[in-house]
Amino acid sequence: MTTAPERAIDQRDALGEPSDPYPQGQVGRPVLRYGGGDRTSGAQRFVADLRFPGSLQVALVTVPVGCADVLGIDVTAARAVPGVVDVVTAADLPSPMPRFGVSHTDRPVLADGRVNYHGEPVAAVVAETLDAAQAAARAVHVDFRELPGVYTLDDALAPGAHRVQEPSLRPGHALADSNVLEEAHYAWGDVEAEEARTEVVVEETYTFPMVTHFPIEPGGTVAVPTDSGGLDVYSPVQHPYLLQRTLASVLGLPLNQVRVFAPDPGGGFGGKQNPKLEPLLAFLALRTRRTCRLVLSLEETFQSMRRAGCRIAARTGFTADGALTFHSVEADFLIGAYADVAPRVMGKGSYVAAGPYRIPGVRIDARAVMTNTTPSTAFRGFGSPQVSWALESQLDAGARRLGLDGLEIRRRNLVAKGEAFVRGESAATADGEWQQSLDKAAELIGWGTPLPPGRGRGIAVGIKPGATSGLSQSLVRLLADGSAIVYAGTSDMGQGARTLWQQIVADELGAPLEQVSVVSGDTGTVPFDLQTSASRSTVFMGSAVLEACKDVRRRVLDLYAESTGVPPEQLGERPGVLVTPDGELALPEAARVALGSLRGEFIGQGTRRLRGKGKHPLGGDAAFYEFNATAIEVEVDRETGELLLTRHVTVSDVGTELNPLQVVSQDEGAAIMGLGHSQMEQLLLDEHGRIRNLGALDYRIPTFKDVPVELVSAAVENHDGPGPYGSKGISEGALLCTAGALGAAVADAAGVVIRDLPLTPERVWTAIQAACPEEQDAQ
């Protein structure tokens, strides 16, 4: 019997890839997840598992509509519930209501007279027990008047539509008196001139649903007032340092008075990046002078994070031989009631709306449209899955018109390494041999081989810009006995970042893998890291850790010279060793000699900084691009619309696999997540803006029974990334173009083209009925 890691690696071996390119080291090996045992056995303590004796429990009060004026809140009955310590409404918080946000300072700590989305808290109950808090929350009487909220793009963009945001929050902004929060425009070439030499024009509209992140750990926050008037805050956030800064700013405290402990998130996917309810918990704790604890339900998590829905109208031109001539896009991102990071999702997603292709004329006009819905935020893919769905579907539409297949039309248009796919002032060029991934995906799906009736194949590609600025700082301590401790602020939410730091330090300092430990999740002890997002950590924090190791080696060399009298110029260092006139010395041994009888330790510091570019629309050039090719083979049940995915291939351009096992698990996880929004996930709203499928019963995500019969992941390694040893970020690629590949496969199998996600059985059945009405009565 083989273990799961062995199977994963066997699969890579079968693809002809060496699984052990670093025979001397830990980097490149399928090292098991740091802390993975605890995570699987249940020993890991998530925020809800932490015990705070004597803490107060918090319950939130909401109103049953998505948009309302709050006329009054009667807390009399709630306060009378035994065990209730406090019931807090907007009137109890500072005036004006403190607001926060990463792109706009628009989000109030508590709803301030106006409810802007269903689930937005209007009051919070603090009680000695959770039962008391929840009973009291139900006893709070909120007098409200429902307003004609806007819940769809059409609602929000209609003349005279209800304004989600008070115009005064954007003073002087041209769009302030509209529901368009921000716009992005990209253009190059001459679209009209290109159209003149175009053989085929495809013009269609596509939609992508609102979907929620659905982390298995809903999350929560515990705020502990300190004796010195500050706060310790426990929250499973991806960006502890951003939370620290936000809380310090909202509360008027210096950074050193706000200490954020970030227990490992149980899944984040972007949803746990930005502050949401933490400022409220902070106020509650400071007000009651007691520890206040809120653990969210899954339903509350649904109401606090989601991906922007999107509607994209696209016109795309092709020459007779399938070369793209122009691509014109109007993309409306359906964002929520507060900005969060949604304008950037819109701007960064639409930046790659023309994909990794050679297109002479492009015009992209995108808008972030506010609605009275859950604020949308970062979500794995960050706007790319939406634009990819439209573009990849357009390519297949063009291919069908021209009699080409999906692989051929992509081969003819995909840019080569170094070639620009975004042109103009802020151009972007391919940073990998992307056609290799496309070819490998085609090979692994058996492109062109015969299929049984009822089956079809599709292939698609996707790109996503990585981080455009960043700062990661790390400390590495090499202790006297040769063991080491890494301080790295990356949040480990299941992606396994700590494992890579362990591998890097083991190789660079010659320490045994099991004697390298990692400290993270505490702003009081761990140096600054900007964020855990955009698949950046391998490149940014990985480089910082690598730098810190080199710093340690230089310090070992210096002290060794001082302690032994060997002139420093006769010494050298490289990974794991000190080179002396007498030969190589293992670094731990050299360190022991250098430290002498007083012992002590070496402390190395590493920093990786990427400065942005002021004039760049994304704030800077992406540090790298994630590129993925996905191919899917599907069987369609024409009578019910059900899909059976018989084979799903995902190939990513990864630079270097620092840990092939973790690359496989990220690729497989992303591929399955991509099937979620492609096949079944969607938030459905009623006419009051409430989520109709609020909770696990009717919001469907893929289970293991929904995983394709065969799921194959492979990587292209050309060691051409900016991260350690030529690595790139890899955690989002495999979901960028899942929808496009599946849509093309369904079209191939069933002869119907569907432009609205997800491709639920009913939607597929409806399309088949519309295309072939005679099947209505067919048996």
Add this chain to the structure above:
Amino acid sequence: MPKYHRPTSRADALAALAEGGARARALVGGTDLLVGLRHHHDVADVLVDLKGVTDLPEPIVVTDDGVQIGPTYTMGELVSHPVIGAWYPALVEAALTVGSVAIRNRASLVGNSCNASPAADTAPPLLVHGARVTITSLDGDRTASLDEFFLGPRRTLCGPGELVTRLDLPRPAPGSASAFRRLTRRRGVDLATVSVAAGVGPDGALVVGMGAVGPRPLRTASAGPVDLTDDASLDRALDELLAPATPITDVRGSREYRLATLRVLTRRAVLAAADRRDPREMAS
């Protein structure tokens, strides 16, 4: 927070239920009840846990005439019972779609029937196989067919102070068979968009149980034998059998989709059940 009772005798359980009246709930696996209480869809003052009662009917008794199932018999036990599998294959197929392994190991077949969800997976095969229930109170026992038992969404004949103590399944006629089909939004754990069980007699007579296409699980039967080798006869039979279905449009599916797929699934279930019949028994 409801009071929790764990009586050891049937009499004590019935007394507690009688005392609690409309706000008392019998508890076995809790897979429906606890979820409802947690989400405040259901309200109870008293929970009467039957798992400690020693004089309830045995979880399962097999006789020459059929099978008697007690209130504590779980879906997990049911799916691996060889006689259930041989006599009521549609019931095993349906039970295997209920929740997950962990849920099935808690969930009680009788409890799930008493929950009376219109989409309960085991209801269609139980209807097809002619299940009857025994309803017990301090006043004594009464029996009813399951078809009579289901009154509407979450409503049954079992009233305050009453308890379903037994579910009887008659042994199927030789040469008959059953099959179950359902449609969901995904392959993993899901609630049915449409479910259907079909029973086919040795002569081609059809019985159909339907889920999620009306306010309660529905049972219909053909007037007589149907020639299953003839598409037109089967079509005519389906027209009649499926006529009582009145599905609604909700988050799981539209009325039109449910009606269309109900027909597809019923046809598939009928043909699968027909194939399952033992030709030697059909001849006899």
